[in-house]
Amino acid sequence: MATLISDKYEAHKAEVNARFDQLRANEEELNRIFAEIYDMEGEVPIEVEDKYVSVARIFDTAEEIPESFKGNRYVRTKRDEIISLISYAAGCMFGRYSLDVEGLVLADAGDTVEDYLAKMPDPAHVTFMPDADNVLPITDDEYFKDDIVARLVDFIRTVYGSETLNDNLAFIADALSPAAKAAPLEVIRAYFLKEFYADHCSTYKKRPIYWLLDAGKKNSFKALFYMHRYRPDLMACIRTDYVHPQQERLRGRIADAEEELAHCEPRRKAALNKKLKQLRDQETELIAYEEKIHRFADQMIAIDLDDGVKTNYATFQDVLAKVK
Incomplete structure (x- = not known):
């Protein structure tokens, strides 16, 4: 069934932000309880500042993040979530991850596609195959059959369906560069050429x-x-x-x-x-x-x-x- 990434993002954001609100409410309730136990009501703060809540909170853009969240390293944006999706897709392209099993798949020295298939529940019907030779070219145009942008398109099509492919690519491109006037694939290619590796190095x-x-x-x-x-x-x-x-x-x-x-x-x-x-x-x-x-x-x-x-x-x- 075809799925819009935008719908998945909104559902994920709602779940994450509800968790944030619940944790803050729990911490404030604990503060009230301990203030009452130690007879310190009115002397210690009960409310927990946004920057001290240690779970993620998602905003659509960096501009939407209130000043009260300054210093909270768990704050994320829509762009961060899309970058995480792209990173996971790259992991599937290399066989580190799989759409068919949970956790790490290829993580030992010299692992091959054969090792990957041996870990699949049905090696004859793998949802998304990793790259055969462990090389994903990134060039200013689609020159190679395993071009990383082409592989990302295949991944998005496989996971979310063909019917919503164009909408999903547009959503990804808009999240990466809202002000860009180029076509979605051009925006995505520019991201791989100029920014993906810096983001990857930062993550790791x-x-x-x-x-x-x-x-x-x-x-x-x-x-x-x-x-x-x-x-x-x-x-x-x-x-x-x-x-x-x-x-x-x-x-x-x-x-x-x-x-x-x-x-x-x-x-x-x-x-x-x-x-x-x-x-x-x-x-x-x-x-x-x-x-x-x-x-x-x-x-x-x-x-x-x-x-x-x-x-x-x-x-x-x-x-x-x-x-x-």
Whole structure:
């Protein structure tokens, strides 16, 4: 049955906020009881300030949060809830989570899709399959079949239904960037390119479990992989199955842009020259990145999860995004 995320959000918000109100009421009742027991009525405060209630309270926007909640680290917004949904979806894409079983699924070193299937109640009928090679590319357009935005669309369709897909994508985009005028998929793609990893690193206290391969500021190539599914040949796979095709694609787009520029109307030249410069900058960036990832591909490096995220991440710091 098709479901609107907006309806789920409103129901969730009502439940969370009712829990907040109930906890505050309980704490205030306890204050009254103890004030009466110790004969301190009128001498100690009974009411509990909003900032001291230690459960979540959801507001639609940050602007709606009253001053009385300042300092309450449990306050959340609609954007926070949608970011959590996207994070969970990414976890399902990697097989860390599953729509078919509760809790963690793949969380041991070197886990594979075969390990995932072995934990499913019905391996022949899995609701949402994790990515086969543990690589989710994030590029400025949908170039790969396992593009992370395309996979998110598949996830939303699987969970909430096809009939409400467009409405749900619009709701997600509006929560991420209410002022954006771009189409929902463009807003979502921009979020993955510019903000997802910072949010992920913040959630995991600068110890990310999904690692971002990042060629640079020109966005020529980015991709996520799940550290628990890392394998020594992963960098070689990324180089041959993702970086090289992306280089070929950029060369083709540059050739097309040059051809169009040679025969276009004068009024189109400025826009085409701008696009051509962007593509050439991306090509230059990706050439340098390919050389870096080539070195790691040749080394076939193994990692030990017991060494921790910080140590293992540092091993690949030349090809990974900086953790901020």
